[in-house]
Amino acid sequence: MLRVTKFKVSYQKQPIVRGVSLKVSPGELVILMGPNGSGKSTFANALLGHPSYSIEQGKIFLDEEEITNLSPDQKVAKGLFLAWQNPLAIPGISLNKLLRELKTSNTSLAEDLLVLRKEAKDFAFSESLLIRSLNDGFSGGEKKKIEMLQAIHLAKKYLLLDEIDTGLDVDALKQIARAINKLKAKGLGILVITHYHRLIRLLKLDRVIVMKQGKVIEEGTRKLAERIEENGYDI
Numbered sequence: 090m091l092r093v094t095k096f097k098v099s100y101q102k103q104p105i106v107r108g109v110s111l112k113v114s115p116g117e118l119v120i121l122m123g124p125n126g127s128g129k130s131t132f133a134n135a136l137l138g139h140p141s142y143s144i145e146q147g148k149i150f151l152d153e154e155e156i157t158n159l160s161p162d163q164k165v166a167k168g169l170f171l172a173w174q175n176p177l178a179i180p181g182i183s184l185n186k187l188l189r190e191l192k193t194s195n196t197s198l199a200e201d202l203l204v205l206r207k208e209a210k211d212f213a214f215s216e217s218l219l220i221r222s223l224n225d226g227f228s229g230g231e232k233k234k235i236e237m238l239q240a241i242h243l244a245k246k247y248l249l250l251d252e253i254d255t256g257l258d259v260d261a262l263k264q265i266a267r268a269i270n271k272l273k274a275k276g277l278g279i280l281v282i283t284h285y286h287r288l289i290r291l292l293k294l295d296r297v298i299v300m301k302q303g304k305v306i307e308e309g310t311r312k313l314a315e316r317i318e319e320n321g322y323d324i
Contacts, residue, residue, distance in 0.1 A: 090114040091247040096147035098135040105131040107303035113278040123300035168246030172236040179223040229256025254288040266291035286318035
């Protein structure tokens with residue numbers, strides 16, 4: 090499993106995450122909720138090794154191997170993948186090229202491109218986005234679909250999705266939810282960071298975790314998310 094113990098993280102010397110412990114098993118879909126500023130995105134960024142975030146305490150284990158101090162590319166190679174909340178534009182690098190460079194499967198390039206085109210069609214966006222510079226001039230929804238396509242191809246064992254639902258219309262939200270459920274069915278452990286019950290109700294989730302002020306304050310089932318949707322986090 091992906092296991093994080095007593096995780097403390099600071100940003101610009103300010104403590105943000107204050108001793109969070111959690112785990113995600115293979116084939117498990119966990120929702121991480123919390124008010125704005127509760128430390129959810131900081132937690133995800135630090136988990137992947139973003140250099141702007143300092144791990145002050147705690148350890149990260151991936152299938153019992155400690156990966157706390159590995160570089161981001163090493164963590165990805167071990168099987169951990171993060172879809173960003175705010176994906177960066179990368180002029181000159183298309184999604185086609187990116188996936189070719191990071192290719193890990195034994196299939197041919199032609200086979201991979203056929204699969205990629207089919208998936209693009211499933212997400213209802215033009216194949217032209219596959220050859221344009223990554224996220225350069227894309228809409229918010231297009232960026233999130235591109236992140237999801239990368240996750241489908243590159244996430245090996247555990248997937249973190251940081252607010253993958255922001256900027257999506259109703260149809261796109263359903264497409265993203267279907268893709269997440271398919272990855273769960275394939276045995277990936279998935280942590281979905283979200284504010285919105287509109288995505289949660291479409292997912293085959295196993296647990297809900299709530300963070301507030303950098304700490305885990307509650308854990309439960311789908312009913313917990315429903316209570317929060319109805320009454321807010323003050324409950």
